[in-house]
Amino acid sequence: MLLELSGITKRFKNGSQYTNILEKLDLRIHEGESVAIKGKSGCGKTTLLNILGGLLPFEEGEMFFNGTNISKLTANEIAEYRRKNVAFVTQNFHLLDDRNVFNNIALPLQYLGMPKNQIKSEIEKTLYELEIEHTIKRSISTLSGGERQRVAIARAIIKKPSILLADEPTGSLDEETEESILNIFDMLHQRGMTLVIVTHDDSVSSRCQNLYELHHKKLAPLGHRSKTNYQRSIFI
Numbered sequence: 001m002l003l004e005l006s007g008i009t010k011r012f013k014n015g016s017q018y019t020n021i022l023e024k025l026d027l028r029i030h031e032g033e034s035v036a037i038k039g040k041s042g043c044g045k046t047t048l049l050n051i052l053g054g055l056l057p058f059e060e061g062e063m064f065f066n067g068t069n070i071s072k073l074t075a076n077e078i079a080e081y082r083r084k085n086v087a088f089v090t091q092n093f094h095l096l097d098d099r100n101v102f103n104n105i106a107l108p109l110q111y112l113g114m115p116k117n118q119i120k121s122e123i124e125k126t127l128y129e130l131e132i133e134h135t136i137k138r139s140i141s142t143l144s145g146g147e148r149q150r151v152a153i154a155r156a157i158i159k160k161p162s163i164l165l166a167d168e169p170t171g172s173l174d175e176e177t178e179e180s181i182l183n184i185f186d187m188l189h190q191r192g193m194t195l196v197i198v199t200h201d202d203s204v205s206s207r208c209q210n211l212y213e214l215h216h217k218k219l220a221p222l223g224h225r226s227k228t229n230y231q232r233s234i235f236i
């Protein structure tokens with residue numbers, strides 16, 4: 001089991017009142033699995049992704065990553081968990097607009113202390129795979145939405161995380177660009193990366209192995225298909 005949430009309760013304070021957003025929520029994610037999570041606006045999907053990524057603490061329950069109890073780690077150890085294992089992709093890309101593509105993607109590798117020449121070759125390889133090698137020196141502000149999302153994916157996967165957390169990753173893209181981004185997610189999944197995608201879009205969730213709905217503060221399973229069927233369906 002790669003990630004396991006057990007009895008997670010998360011509450012936020014609004015004014016003088018506390019509200020439970022997630023309540024005794026359970027989730028088990030195997031290595032290499034692809035998971036889609038849907039649910040009404042404001043039900044707590046982003047909150048859940050942030051918990052999985054070690055960005056948000058929670059009030060009750062436990063979270064295990066590869067058998068390690070994340071809830072028992074210090075803040076520094078959790079930051080280390082995040083840096084080594086987790087990558088985020090969001091709808092709004094969260095790129096640094098005033099820097100070029102190379103410098104945006106180099107950041108996570110610099111944090112990991114990778115030597116400069118290795119950073120350069122890793123970036124060139126990843127941009128080539130995502131078919132945006134021509135953008136390497138361009139400023140983010142000059143790129144199209146689809147190109148920006150590819151750069152955001154490149155930045156996310158360059159450090160070879162075990163888990164990719166995506167929050168409405170195709171929300172601001174047109175249909176054709178969405179299809180090309182979904183093909184990239186399929187490729188990453190085929191290579192064994194674990195994906196958790198928050199989406200309201202059925203064309204995104206239908207490509208995942210397990211679909212859940214966040215409802216009444218818990219996850220309800222909506223569907224499952226085996227990886228074999230999943231892989232076959234890509235090639236039809």
Ligand SMILES: Nc1ncnc2c1ncn2[C@@H]1O[C@H](COP(=O)(O)OP(=O)(O)OP(=O)(O)O)[C@@H](O)[C@H]1O
Nearest residue numbers: 012013014021039040041042043044045046047048
């Ligand atoms: N830091 C915070 N402090 C107080 N309330 C918060 C905080 N973060 C989120 N919330 C509230 O928690 C609830 C869940 O928010 P969250 O962003 O996780 O929902 P969501 O399902 O991702 O929504 P959407 O689909 O609209 O993006 C919302 O009511 C939100 O206002």
